[in-house]
Amino acid sequence: MRSARLSGHLETLRPYDLVVIPVITALGAALAAPSVQPARLVLAGMLGLTACAGALYTADYLTRHEDARTKPYRPVPSGRLRAATARRCAVLLWLAAFVLAMWANWRSLLFVGLAVLAQDAYGRSLKGRGLWGDLAVGFSGWSCTLLAGACCAAPWPPARLVAPALLLGLQGTFGNLLLALDDRPHDLRAGCGTLPVRHGPGRARTVLTALAAAEYAGVPLVPGRLGPAGAPVFLLLGLAAAATAVAVLGTVRRCPDRAVELHMYERVLLPAALWALTGRTAVAVAVAAASAGVLRLTSRPMLRPEPYEKGGAIGA
Secondary structure, eight states: OHHHHHHHHHHHHOHHHHTHHHHHHHHHHHHHOTTOOHHHHHHHHHHHHHHHHHHHHHHHHHTHHHHHHHOTTSHHHHTSSOHHHHHHHHHHHHHHHHHHHHHHOTTHHHHHHHHHHHHHHHHHTGGGSTHHHHHHHHIIIIIHHHHHHHTTTSSSOOGGGHHHHHHHHHHHHHHHHHHHHHTHHHHHHHTOOOHHHHHHHHHHHHHHHHHHHHHHHHGGGHHHHHOSTTHHHHHHHHHHHHHHHHHHHHHTTTOHHHHHHHHHHHHHHHHHHHHHTTTOHHHHHHHHHHHHHHHHHSOOTTTOOHHHHTTOOOOO
């Protein structure tokens, strides 16, 4: 029973999601103040880690009734994680994020609070509002994360962070819509009006293509906003991210779950590329390699039910 509860917590925390957010909050601090002290980078990373973990528990708590109908293998509906426990973990983690935000800079609470409100609205109603829900998740989970991290190193996020915040927001929107396309059979049964449910897979793929085009059309413009330091590594990693996005779009029609898997790697390449523009090219390469290693070594039971159906081991 104890191992089942532990596995429920590990699955809820989704290492493939959790690994990206601290990278982005620390990136925000590094972009806001290139000479920022390492302790401030760690603080920004911890803020992102606790806030993301709180958001994951919150999301699973708010969608537990829908998951009971369409994804009963998940920790809360399966009983491996009690709903009350998920709620308590969410509250404790949000309190920890509040304390860290106040320690770093109270203004970071504005962006953390905006992300909380958007994630809560998504779990309660926006998921069924088509593209609005994807935009809420993308820009709250990624753009607000970057700007909250920036407040760990500066009084307010500088104007030069608008461009990377927009790119990350577009990437987050792309990722959420891609997951909605993969989840279309479940959402149809649950009566949830995501964009793929409302308008069909073809329209969803068209919107995905437009989001990716807008995102990567903006990538070459970012060094002009942030400075030329690390530009060659930035462009190299940016090209790798763009090539992976093309592979995602080429795969999504015939195999949406494979496209989701490829996107996991794309969404760590763009933040790693942005890290290069802080002048820390070694950090950029290390971020890309370490994040890809986490993705390679961890399974995705929250996305794929096969470990339960086949009676296999339950991974993280």
